[in-house]
Amino acid sequence: MRNHILMIGLSAAVLCPIGALAQEGDAEAGAAIFKKCATCHVVDSDKNKVGPSLKGLFGRTAGTHPDYKYSSAMKEAGEGGLVWDETTLRDYLHNPKAKVKGTKMAFAGVKKDDEITNLIAYLKQYP
Numbered sequence: 001m002r003n004h005i006l007m008i009g010l011s012a013a014v015l016c017p018i019g020a021l022a023q024e025g026d027a028e029a030g031a032a033i034f035k036k037c038a039t040c041h042v043v044d045s046d047k048n049k050v051g052p053s054l055k056g057l058f059g060r061t062a063g064t065h066p067d068y069k070y071s072s073a074m075k076e077a078g079e080g081g082l083v084w085d086e087t088t089l090r091d092y093l094h095n096p097k098a099k100v101k102g103t104k105m106a107f108a109g110v111k112k113d114d115e116i117t118n119l120i121a122y123l124k125q126y127p
C-alpha cells in the first residue's frame with residue numbers, strides 16, 4: 001500500500017505532500033546529474049577547471065571565485081547584483097545563455113525542474 005501511495009505521489013508530484021518532500025531535493029540523485037557539470041567543474045575543492053569551482057557557491061556573487069578568468073558577461077552580472085541562491089541558480093541552469101547573456105559556459109542547460117532541485121541539494125553539501 002505504501003509503495004502504491006509513493007507511486008501516485010511521484011506521478012502527481014505537484015499536488016501531493018510527497019511532492020513537497022521532493023522539493024527538498026535528493027542529493028544522491030543530484031550527484032548523478034552533476035556528472036554533466038563535472039567535465040568543467042569541481043565542487044569538492046577550490047580548484048578551477050574549464051569553469052570555476054562550485055564549492056561554496058550559495059551566497060557567492062557571480063563571477064567572483066578567486067583566480068578564475070570569467071567572461072566579462074559573468075563579471076558584469078555579478079556587478080549588477082547577481083548572487084547565487086536557489087532561485088538564481090535554477091534560472092541560470094535552465095538556460096545559462098538566457099540568464100547571463102554572453103556567458104562562456106557552453107552548456108545547453110538542465111530542462112527538468114526536479115533534476116535541478118536534486119542538483120541544488122547535491123551542491124549544498126559543499127559549503
Ligand code: HEC
Nearest residue numbers: 036037040050051052062063070071074103104105106107
Ligand atoms: C562545457 C563546460 C561547462 C559545463 C558542462 C558546465 N559549466 Fe558551468 N561554467 C563553465 C564556464 C566556462 C563558466 C564561466 C562562465 C563565464 O565566465 O561566463 C561556468 C560558470 C558557472 C557558474 C557561475 C559560477 C560563478 O562563480 O559565478 C555556475 C553556477 C555554473 N557554471 C554551474 C554549472 C552547473 C551546475 C553545471 C552542470 C549542470 C555546469 N555549470 C556545467 C563551464 C561549464
